[in-house]
Structures are given as C-alpha cells and as structure tokens.
Amino acid sequence: MAYFLQITFAGIALGCIYALIGLGFSIIFKASEVINFAQGELLLVGAYVTSSAVFEWHFNFILAVLVGVVVTVLIGLIFERFVLRRMLGRPIFAVLMITIGLDTILRTALIVRWGSNPIPAAAPYTITSGFNLSGIHIGFNDLLTVLVTVILCAMLFYFFRYTRYGLAMRATALDQEAALAVGINVRVVYALAWGIAAGIATIGGVFLAIGSYAMDPTLGGAALLAFPAIILGGVDSVTGAVVGGIIIGLVQDLTAGYESYVTSFLGAGIHQITPYLVMILVLLIRPYGLFGTRKVERI
Amino acid sequence: MKTSIKDRPTTETSPRMRFMEGKLSRWIVTALIIALVIVFFSVADDDWFSIVNYTLIAAIAAIALNVLSGYTGQVSLGIAFFMAIGAYTAAYLGGKVPTSSEDALGLGLPFILWLPASGLVAALVGGLIGPVALRLKGFYLGIVSLALIFIGQYIFMNARGITGGPQGRVFPVPAIGDAGFDQQNSFLGLALTSGQQFFLLILIVLLVVAFFVYNVMRSRVGRAFRAVRDNETGATIMGVNLLEAKLGAFVLSSFLAGIAGALFASYSRYITPNYWGLTLSIQFIAAIIIGGIASVWGSILGAAFVFGLPLVIDHFSLLPVSSGSGVISSGDLNALLYGLLIVVFLLFEPGGVIGLAYRVGALLRNFNQHQHEGGEPAEVSDL
C-alpha cells in the first residue's frame, strides 16, 4: 500500500510536468490556433540553459532558472514574431509542420552546443533527497513540482480571470475577429501567449531534468509524452491540459511501478506505451478529448 | 489573406501544366535522364550505388507519404511504422529458415513472394487504421499516428522471434533463382555487381510506383483525395464517400511504405528495431515539404535532399561523426538543414522545390511570351 501511494505521488508529480507543458500548449493554441509541436523541446532548452548558467557561468540556482526562462521566452517570441505571424490564415497542417521544423532545429542546436552525452542537471537539492511520511518516500523534487504547478495554475487562473490582458487573451481565444474589432491588440496577445508558454515550459523542464538524474537530448522524448496528455484532455482546453497531464503521469508511473508483474507475458517497456493506449481509449469515446470542442468546417 | 493567392505557385499536375513545355523538350529531358542513368550504371562504384540506391528507396516511401498527407491531407507521423511492418513481413516470409532457437524466424520463401507480401500486409494494417481517420481530425489524428510509432517500437522490441529484439536481425536479399543480389552475378551474359542489381530492381519499382501514383492522382480517385484534403464536408456534398477515400489513401500509402521498408531492410541487410522511430517519420515529412507537397517529382527530389545529401557528405568525409561543443556531424547538420528548410519553404515557397521550379518556369515563360487575355494560368500552392 505504501508503495502504491508512493508511486501515485510520483505519478502526480510527473503529471504536473506534463500539465505544465500542456498548459503552455493550450494557451498558445487557444490564443492563435497554432499547434506547437516544439513545446516539449522548449522545455529542454530551458533546462539546458539553466544547467549551463549554474555550471558554466556560476549563477545561483534561482538566477539560473530566470536566465533559462528569459532565453526560452526570447526564442518563443522571435519564432512567433518572425515565423508564425506570416503563417496567419494558412491551414493548420502547415503550421503544425512548421513547428515540427522548429522542434528539429532546436533539438539539433542543443546537440551542437551541448553534445549528446549526458550533462548534470542544475539542482539546489540532491535528487534523492526527500523525507519519509509513514513509510512513503516523498521526494523534494516531486513535492516542489506539485507545489509550483499548483501555484502557477493559481497565478494563471487569477491572470485570466481578473487582469486586463488575461481577459484580452480569453476574448481572442473565443473569437479573434471580434477581439480585433473591439480594439484588442492581438499581437500582444500572441506574444503573451508564447511568453507564458515558454516560461512555464522552462520551469517544467528544470523539474524534469532534476528528476531524471541526467540530462541528455533524449529527454525530449520524455517530454513527448505530454502530447497524449494534451490530446486526451482536449487540444483547446486549459482544464483538459492539466487533467490530461495528471492522468498520463499517473498511468505512466503506475504501469512502470507494477511492470515487473507483467513483464513475463507483456514484455519490457509497456509503461512507455500505456499513456498512448489510454489516450486511444479516451479518443474512441470522445474524439476531441475529455474537454475539447468540435471544430466546425464551413461550406 | 495577407499574401495574394495569385502569387503562390502550384504543384498540382493537371495534364496540361507540365514541368516542361512542349513535347520536344520533354523528349529531350527524358533522353538526357536515360543517358545519365546508363552512364551512372556503367561507371559508378559501390559507394555511389549505395548512395543512389538508398535515395531511390527513400523516394518510394516519400511518394507513399505524399499520397496520404500531401494529396489527401491526412496528418500522419506513422510512416516509419508501416515501413517496419513491410520490412518484418519480408523478414518473416523470406528469411532463412532458422536452424536453432537463437535464430530469427523465417520461412525461406522466394523474393517474388515476399516483396509484394510486404506491401500487402502493410496495406492490411493501414486498412485497419484508416477508419480511425474518419473519427479523428487534424492534430488528433497526428498524435494517434505518433502513438503507432511508439506502440510499434514496443512490439518490435519484444517480438524477438520476428524482429530479433533490440539486437535486430538479418533481412533476406532479393534473388532470381539461386542468384542472390548480395553477390556478383551474371545475367544475360552481363556481369553485374550487387549494387547494380539492386539499382535495377529499385529503379524499376520506383518507376512503376511513380507512374501508378501519378496516374491515380490525375484520375477520379486522385481528385477525390484532394477534395477530402481541402474541405471534407464540401467533398461529401459533391458525392465523395469519405470512408472509401480515406481508406483508399491509407491502404495505398501503407502498401507503398511497406514495399519501401522491405527494400530498405533488404538492402541494409541488418536493422535494429529502434530505426523505425519518430525521427525517420519526420525526415520523410521534411522530404515532402522540401521537395513538394502533392507531387511525385517533389517526393523524389525531397528524398534526394533529406536522405541522399548526408550520404554524399559522409562519402566525402566533410564532417565529423558526432556533434558537440560547436562541431556538427553530417547527420545533425542535415537535420538542422531540413529543419530550417521546412520553416523556410513553408514560409515562402509552400510548393517546395517543385513549386519553386514552376515559379521560375513561369517567370521564364513570361519573358518569352507576350501576355495575352486569359493566357498564363496563375499558380496557387497547396499550403
């Protein structure tokens, strides 16, 4: 039982990372209808830059994270301003492809700058540090991940509900033309969306890196699991991003934790595909995810 | 829309709009290409055959992807999966009969059976996946195709009997009678190297595939495919049966991908399952974007760029083997390049290289010709 609770907690923490990725993705998608395939890669960039800031330029951890956020936000803003702006009105397929292009560029740039070998992740505490709560080991990293995610969600909630720009973003998400008509500066909204998404991605990336013992480009593959989370929750739903993330994180860690029981007849590595299987199951019943909405084609 | 549609070129090949103008120039170009092929065939060494053979196989798979995504607009990252299905079908049917429990499974069937079978089995699987595309649209379908890749990896890693597990396995070679293509053989009095034999086989398959797909796209089904891509509801109102169309696209595309996978595995002789991953799929997506969406020629050119170019760079040892600290390997340089080109082409020339060629061609024609009423058709790209 303790084992189960331990894994559950770890799963929720992992799910929070997926939720952060998904949140950024949803915010961008809702604001501009862009499907950002590179969302997970932005995570990595943030984590790598943070690590360099700590180990190569000797910043302290908080400052390093800030540097990571700034760099990622810059990348996001530049991409949005100079590439995506020109893709307005183009079919979603094309925009998706262009973010795949961005993903490839980022991944390769990472390898060129930092190599393919693992490098240490920046962490203000050791990876195994934590404490015991009635037999369950609670890792600091996991705890912090959950806490920070909750705080970020609360901040975002407040931002969208009660601030001017939050309202502007929600309006743009509902109807871009109407938003333009009432004088909302949609360009600022786009920039904000990408900025927020990139910033959240960095934070998620830092936690993911700490929790992964070593950081190498294949970590991007881990972040890829955020996509079934996003799909499961519904591409255009912020709630869905969080719920989907938690579900996928739980599924992944629970199956990994109990995998040894089934390896004999199911083979190794099943925990890598259970998230996708769960996603497919959900899609069978709800083709637009749990909270997603149907898109209407006009004729 | 920001840019005028009139300014963007098309890759659509309606019979009148050819790459080159006039029957004479077409014959000249065809003759030139045939001459080039003959010259290549006679003088190239094994290394160059290797480069060209891999490129031509990639071209077949690129055409397969274009059928599904370029012409029919179905977002799919799953081409590597279908190639793998084809490869492992070939391995199972054509592989040597195992002599011990350590060997991978094989039935030892002849090449004339396993090559088409690799396409058919892949097509069957594609046919099962096809109806999914009816329920799921756009990005949702894309991520399900991504799921296919990972589920496939899981299956391939664990199905040791057929795939050899993580260590991989040997794949069968094409053979005519006893003459396997992995050795030098004599056919009709001509001594042919392994590279040459594979070249002929692959070239023939590519020509048949290209011809077939080109024909499909200029006939009823091809138009239906494009209608589905552009507007599904509009297409159904015009009478297109969505299930038939999407199923047809998936089946045809998977068939071709299976064949390409089998050829690739056969030519490489030895493959580990992690080869059939997301990176391979993305490379093919890059290939069709750079070469030209919805264009057979575009598929071939794109494959040449994404798959052939790094092989050429490697041949001349221009770049180090792996990247890091500012140095870049050929594989990674190529990835960086095609990543950049995806962005550049989608931004400025969505028709790919072929679209660019059309535009240049139109420009040249305008220099020569006097503009007259309703004369030159303006061109519009697919993206």
Added chain:
Amino acid sequence: MSDQMPETTSSSIVAPPLLSVEGISVQFAGVKALTDVTFQAQVGELFAVIGPNGAGKTSLFNVLSRVYEPAAGRVTYDGQDLLRYKTHQVARMGIARTFQNLGQFPTMTVLDYLLLGRHTRMKSGILLGGIYFGLTRTEERKNRAYCQHLLELLGLQHLQNHPLGSLPYGLQKRADIARALALEPKLLLLDEPVAGMGFDETEDIAAAILDIKEQLGITQILVEHDMALVMGIADRILVLDFGRVIALGTAAEIQVNQDVIKAYLGEEFGGGPATQPTSAKDQPV
C-alpha cells in the same frame, strides 16, 4: 399557408412534386434554426427561398444535403425518403449544390473542379486509375469532353487550367455553378449565387439560371437576398423568418403579403438589427 398544387386546365393528371418537404424542424445548441417548414418543388420549377439573415435558409439546404439531421419532419425526393440517405449519397441521387463560401478548393484547376463534380458519374477506382491506360483513359477523355462542353456553355473554357483560387470572385461562382451542373443533377440547389455581385454579373447569372431551367429542364431551388433577381425569375417563392414559413406563392402574391412586409420592414423600423444587404445596383448613386 399551405401549398396548393397548380391545377392544369385540361387533364386531371397532376405530376408529383420532385421534392416534398414536410414539417422539417432543425435545432442545435438551443437555437431553433427551422420550425415546421413545409413546401414542395415541382419538376422543372425555379423555386426561391428568401428571408432576412438568420432565417434558416442555409440550414434548409444543409438538411437537403443531409449535413444536418432534422429533429422532425420528412423529406421526399423523387419518390424516395431522403432522410434515409447520407450526405455523399445525395449527390448520386441527382442533387447538386453550390457553395455559399468559396475558396474551399483554391488549388484545383477549373477543369479538375468540374471533373470532381462528375465524381458520382465516373467509376474508376485506385487500381484502374493507377493503370490508367484502358478504361480510365477512356473515361477521362469522355468526361473531360463533357466538362469542356459545360465550360463553353458558361464561358469559362479559356480559364480551364487556372486554379480556382486565382479567379476573381464572380468567375469562381460561375465555375461553382458549372461544377454543380457537371453532376447532371435533377435538382440544383443554388446557395446565394449572386452574393456580392454587381449589376452585369447578376444579369449573367440570372440568364444562366433561366437557361438551366428552359434548356436543361433542371429543377432549381435558389436561396438569395437579391430581391430583384428573385422576383424577376422565380416561379414561386418561400419566405422564411426565424426558421418559420411565413409565406409561399408567386412573386406577385409575396409582394403584397402582409406577413412578409412586416418581417422585412418591421426590422427596419423596429430598432432591430439591420436589414438584409441590398445588391449593389440598389445603392443610391
């Protein structure tokens, strides 16, 4: 107001209507798009559907195209229960429809677009198409010739290799009508065929519509805002308002119908939303 069959003077034989819509209601997300709509269209008739914006005209077409599922009612077409069929089967039965929003197929050439219209009249599948030589080539040639003929009729043959997206708006609409005709329909649904057109273009389309009626004998249902066009050429007119039928009759009858006048003029004076767009030629010079 129920529909009365036009009585012939001599014989007692009355032809059944090609299309019979009875009590159709459509509802989605709490909006009642259509309520209890009933009318019939006779073979060869030029039938128009008008009404202020949002009156449900396109919803009606969407029911006929089987894109919408009605909550209630029946539709009989050519003696068959249309509601039993799916959207793609409707075309095969001979119902063709033009699109209100153009630019759906910008990269297709005009000729290819018309050939797409012939989709249900052609047979080649993937296998035959891939081989091409033989059955498919013959089929392509025959159908191409037919489409060329249609293009000539509508004055578009010099544009046949131009992508639709590169054509000016009016010509795109014309190409769309040609594409609908390519199906060899018994029933042609025209969705705002002269929207956004100037005087000359409207006249051209009006002439084409009349030609279709007189020379091809195709039954047409026309949804339009342009009053002059509708009053000028339609045999009978159905007036919708907020999804309900408020009048059905000839142009003369409609023009003096009190409910119709209230529906249109009432909006103008009642401080409600603006009236429907008038065509260009009605603007003060």
